[in-house]
Amino acid sequence: MSQEQYSYKTPESLLVEVADIAAPYRDRPEMLMKVITRVQKIVPAFSEEVARVIAREMDITLTQVYSFVTFYAMLSVKPRGKYIIRMCKSAPCHVRGAREVVKAVEDQLGISMGETTPDGRFTLEYCPCLGLCDSSPALMINDRAYGNLNPQSARDLIKRYIREDVE
Amino acid sequence: MMEELHVLLKNRDVIDPTSAQAYVDAGGYQGLRRALSLSPKEIIEEVRRSGLRGRGGAGFPTYRKMEFTSQAEDPVRYIVCNADEGEPGTNKDRILLSTDPCAVFEGMAIAARSVDAHVGFIYLRAEYSYLMPILEAALKSSKELGYIGKDILGSGFDFEIKFRSGAGAYVCGEETALFESIEGKRGEPRFRPPFPSIRGLFGKPTMLNNVETLANLPHILKNGAEWYRSIGTENSPGTKLFTVCGNVNRRGIFEFPMGINLKELIYDVCGGVPDGRQLLAVQTGGTSGAIINADQIDMTLDIDSVSASGGRLGCGTILVIDDSNCVVDIVLNNLDFFREESCGKCTPCREGGTQLYNLVRRISEGHGTVQDLENIESLAWTLRTTSLCGLGHSTAVPVLTSIQNFRDAYLRHIDKDFCPVCAQEGGHRK
Numbered sequence: 001m002s003q004e005q006y007s008y009k010t011p012e013s014l015l016v017e018v019a020d021i022a023a024p025y026r027d028r029p030e031m032l033m034k035v036i037t038r039v040q041k042i043v044p045a046f047s048e049e050v051a052r053v054i055a056r057e058m059d060i061t062l063t064q065v066y067s068f069v070t071f072y073a074m075l076s077v078k079p080r081g082k083y084i085i086r087m088c089k090s091a092p093c094h095v096r097g098a099r100e101v102v103k104a105v106e107d108q109l110g111i112s113m114g115e116t117t118p119d120g121r122f123t124l125e126y127c128p129c130l131g132l133c134d135s136s137p138a139l140m141i142n143d144r145a146y147g148n149l150n151p152q153s154a155r156d157l158i159k160r161y162i163r164e165d166v167e
Numbered sequence: 168m169m170e171e172l173h174v175l176l177k178n179r180d181v182i183d184p185t186s187a188q189a190y191v192d193a194g195g196y197q198g199l200r201r202a203l204s205l206s207p208k209e210i211i212e213e214v215r216r217s218g219l220r221g222r223g224g225a226g227f228p229t230y231r232k233m234e235f236t237s238q239a240e241d242p243v244r245y246i247v248c249n250a251d252e253g254e255p256g257t258n259k260d261r262i263l264l265s266t267d268p269c270a271v272f273e274g275m276a277i278a279a280r281s282v283d284a285h286v287g288f289i290y291l292r293a294e295y296s297y298l299m300p301i302l303e304a305a306l307k308s309s310k311e312l313g314y315i316g317k318d319i320l321g322s323g324f325d326f327e328i329k330f331r332s333g334a335g336a337y338v339c340g341e342e343t344a345l346f347e348s349i350e351g352k353r354g355e356p357r358f359r360p361p362f363p364s365i366r367g368l369f370g371k372p373t374m375l376n377n378v379e380t381l382a383n384l385p386h387i388l389k390n391g392a393e394w395y396r397s398i399g400t401e402n403s404p405g406t407k408l409f410t411v412c413g414n415v416n417r418r419g420i421f422e423f424p425m426g427i428n429l430k431e432l433i434y435d436v437c438g439g440v441p442d443g444r445q446l447l448a449v450q451t452g453g454t455s456g457a458i459i460n461a462d463q464i465d466m467t468l469d470i471d472s473v474s475a476s477g478g479r480l481g482c483g484t485i486l487v488i489d490d491s492n493c494v495v496d497i498v499l500n501n502l503d504f505f506r507e508e509s510c511g512k513c514t515p516c517r518e519g520g521t522q523l524y525n526l527v528r529r530i531s532e533g534h535g536t537v538q539d540l541e542n543i544e545s546l547a548w549t550l551r552t553t554s555l556c557g558l559g560h561s562t563a564v565p566v567l568t569s570i571q572n573f574r575d576a577y578l579r580h581i582d583k584d585f586c587p588v589c590a591q592e593g594g595h596r597k
């Protein structure tokens with residue numbers, strides 16, 4: 001395990017906010033998930049500084065924070081875009097044309113799966129089943145779910161996000 | 168045509184899911200009311216006679232979990248509701264939680280009463296975070312009416328419910344991994360024994376059940392074990408929620424008595440395969456389930472019959488696959504899932520999962536041999552028998568069943584016959 005895998009620096013002001021989120025859970029290591037999901041809403045990635053602040057405030061080891069963050073797919077030590085597009089590749093989506101939808105979105109954003117657009121707005125990721133198989137193929141953009149996609153409807157959907165035409 | 172029987176889904180799109188009053192008006196919380204008038208032993212006896220078996224995968228008799236947990240030495244016990252629903256193709260728990268959350272709370276409270284627990288956790292997968300507002304509102308409303316919280320309905324019995332969330336890991340649906348995750352750790356399965364009913368969450372005796380299992384308890388307590396046994400089959404009483412998905416005209420979540428016929432479900436209820444295509448295969452029980460061919464679908468859907476086919480009814484997932492697909496490609500998709508979701512704690516699954524993927528990949532690319540098939544089968548058996556948790560055991564299921572039921576498809580790839588699906592995936596081209 002190497003701390004170098006953190007690839008992002010976090011501004012001082014955000015670190016203060018992180019400390020405020022973590023501090024109430026000192027000596028409650030079981031609340032790490034709650035702290036981390038809240039922190040993730042304000043930082044683009046778990047930098048070493050962020051992990052340090054969480055560890056210090058909760059009085060747990062840095063290793064514990066790091067090993068936790070790297071275990072769960074939705075947590076990341078790499079910066080991700082403002083919109084994380086998670087595209088399902090499990091079998092029920094796969095047999096209903098998920099591959100074509102993926103290609104359409106990759107072409108539209110000019111990036112491949114796993115990449116973030118240079119402007120830092122969109123990250124494309126594969127994910128396992130989203131529990132939306134009754135309307136596969138499906139994807140999620142941050143906390144929103146979309147189903148019954150085809151290449152065209154997926155492009156239209158992404159376009160709304162590109163234009164920021166979402167509430 | 169087969170009629171659906173709505174017991175668990177009776178409130179779907181009928182009541183406001185966030186209103187405990189609406190739930191009560193529809194007959195809800197009566198099972199809990201009765202449970203509060205019974206002793207824990209009497210509740211367990213009622214559940215035993217009902218024959219309820221777990222809906223989360225293994226079909227384990229629910230009363231036995233109650234019995235073990237209630238007899239544990241440690242007086243502090245927990246109830247955990249497994250709302251991780253990670254098995255690909257499964258949506259039923261999402262439907263229950265979003266349309267009738269009070270039924271799940273009521274089931275948890277009944278379970279709590281039977282084992283004398285006072286705290287319950289609902290572990291919700293992160294992908295369902297948008298259900299949180301509904302769940303929180305329903306819980307608040309249930310507390311206000313005195314059905315959850317301190318001194319429930321003046322009985323002196325306290326039970327509170329807390330929400331915990333995952334962050335994207337299929338293995339966290341495995342019970343001991345789920346405990347680790349709630350405890351703020353990596354979701355890696357524990358060695359067993361000790362079993363959860365002796366040492367589970369925070370080291371305390373814990374009764375963990377699937378959402379659907381818990382949602383059955385209110386009906387059993389309210390209407391009695393005889394009524395419950397009048398639905399379904401001898402060894403699998405009650406109804407079952409089925410998620411039908413894939414290449415089928417009518418997709419969705421359906422509720423039928425246990426023991427319906429798979430072929431009728433696919434053709435009569437769900438309208439068969441669309442676009443003039445033919446049925447190629449069906450995978451029952453999710454990615455962990457058996458892949459059977461079109462000639463095998465005239466089968467009974469109850470826990471024991473599906474086990475006999477080499478798979479498991481599990482969560483009730485029915486994935487319909489048409490002939491525009493290739494079975495080898497589907498198995499590769501399944502193996503890709505398992506290899507990525509393996510937590511890496513034990514070698515057979517961590518290494519074996521990737522090796523299996525590579526071996527099947529080689530066949531799909533037209534570079535395989537019949538020896539590879541044998542190697543695949545023996546490696547799959549190794550995973551099945553030596554992995555630490557169910558993820559490793561399940562990895563073998565689609566592989567072994569597909570080789571058994573679609574040997575020709577594998578042989579065609581080995582013979583370098585052109586496969587349009589695998590060719591597209593970078594496989595063998597003519």
Ligand SMILES: Cc1cc2nc3c(=O)[nH]c(=O)nc-3n(C[C@H](O)[C@H](O)[C@H](O)COP(=O)(O)O)c2cc1C
Nearest residue numbers: 221222223251252253340341342376377380557558
């Ligand atoms: C890898 C893995 C993932 C699992 N995922 C789930 C799940 O998402 N939901 C669930 O209820 N059970 C899941 N299970 C089964 C649980 O470990 C457990 O057996 C089940 O929740 C028990 O509930 P029941 O007795 O009510 O069926 C999973 C098991 C394994 C091995």
Ligand code: SF4
Nearest residue numbers: 511512513516556559
């Ligand atoms: S079988 Fe796989 S998922 Fe389960 S403990 Fe072993 S490595 Fe982890």
Ligand code: FES
Nearest residue numbers: 088093129130132
């Ligand atoms: S398989 Fe894609 S949402 Fe379930």
